[in-house]
Amino acid sequence: MIDAIGVFDSGVGGLTVVAALRRRLPEESILYLGDTARLPYGSKSPDTVKGYTRRNIEFLTGRGVKAVVIACNTASALALPSLEMHELPTWGVIEPGALKAARVSRGRVGVIATEATVRSDAYPRALRALRPELEIVSRACPLFVPLVEEGWHDDSITEEVARRYLAPLLEAGIDTLVLGCTHYPLLVPVLQRVAGPDVTLVDSAEAVAEMVAAGLADRHLESTHPAVHELCVTDSGETFQRIARQILQDPGVGLEWVEVV
Numbered sequence: 001m002i003d004a005i006g007v008f009d010s011g012v013g014g015l016t017v018v019a020a021l022r023r024r025l026p027e028e029s030i031l032y033l034g035d036t037a038r039l040p041y042g043s044k045s046p047d048t049v050k051g052y053t054r055r056n057i058e059f060l061t062g063r064g065v066k067a068v069v070i071a072c073n074t075a076s077a078l079a080l081p082s083l084e085m086h087e088l089p090t091w092g093v094i095e096p097g098a099l100k101a102a103r104v105s106r107g108r109v110g111v112i113a114t115e116a117t118v119r120s121d122a123y124p125r126a127l128r129a130l131r132p133e134l135e136i137v138s139r140a141c142p143l144f145v146p147l148v149e150e151g152w153h154d155d156s157i158t159e160e161v162a163r164r165y166l167a168p169l170l171e172a173g174i175d176t177l178v179l180g181c182t183h184y185p186l187l188v189p190v191l192q193r194v195a196g197p198d199v200t201l202v203d204s205a206e207a208v209a210e211m212v213a214a215g216l217a218d219r220h221l222e223s224t225h226p227a228v229h230e231l232c233v234t235d236s237g238e239t240f241q242r243i244a245r246q247i248l249q250d251p252g253v254g255l256e257w258v259e260v261v
C-alpha cells in the first residue's frame, strides 16, 4: 500500500490508535497488522518482543508504507529504543501517553500495563523526565488483555478483576491513571467506574494521532491518494473482526490473513 501509514499491535487493541488516526487524519490510508498468532506480547522477554517487532515492521515496509506506528505499549517500551532497522519515520505510544499524563496530573500517577511494560520501567522513566516530582505507582494487569480479546469489555467479571488490580493504586491516592496498554481504552467504562470520577484516565491514542499528524506534515509526507484501509491478522480472526467493527464503527471492515515470518 503505497502512501499508507503502517500500524501494528499484538492484537485488536491497536485499533484504538487506528480509530484516533482515522478521526485526526481522515485522508490517510492505514495498513494495520494485528499479530494475533503471537499474542500476548506482554508476558514475553525483551528479545522475543524485539524479534516480533522487527518482523512486523519488515512486513509493513514490504507492503510499501511511508511511516510506522507501533500501536503496542509492550513493543514501544521494549523494542523502539533499540530499533535501528529502517529509515522510515516511526512512532511509539509511550512518549505521547507520558506527555499527556504529565500535563494533567496533580502529583500522583498510576500506570497499568502488561508485565513486560511494567518491568521495562518505560512509563515512570518518561514521566520523571517530564516531571521529576511525580509519585508513580505501577501495576501489571495481565488478565485484562484476554478479557478484551474475548469481547468482555463491560462485564461484571471484568469489573471484579479491575477492582483487585486497581485497589493498591487507589489506596496510594492516584489522581491520574495511564492506560499503558492499547487494549485498555476498551475498558474505560469499567475502569472509570472502579477508579471513580476524581481519577483522570489517560489514553494515548489521541496524543499519538497528533504526533503522527505533526510528523507527517514536518516531512511533507501527507497523503496524495484517496484513503484506503486494510486490516491484516496473523491468525484466524472471527473475534478480531467483531471487535474491529465495534472499535472502528465500520461494519464493512474486512480482514486479510497474512504470514509474518
Ligand code: DGL
Pocket (backbone or CB within 6 Å): 009, 010, 011, 013, 014, 039, 040, 041, 042, 043, 071, 072, 073, 074, 075, 114, 117, 145, 180, 181, 182, 183
Ligand atoms: N497491546 C499490547 C500493549 O499495548 C498488549 C497485549 C499483549 O500483551 O500483547 O502492550
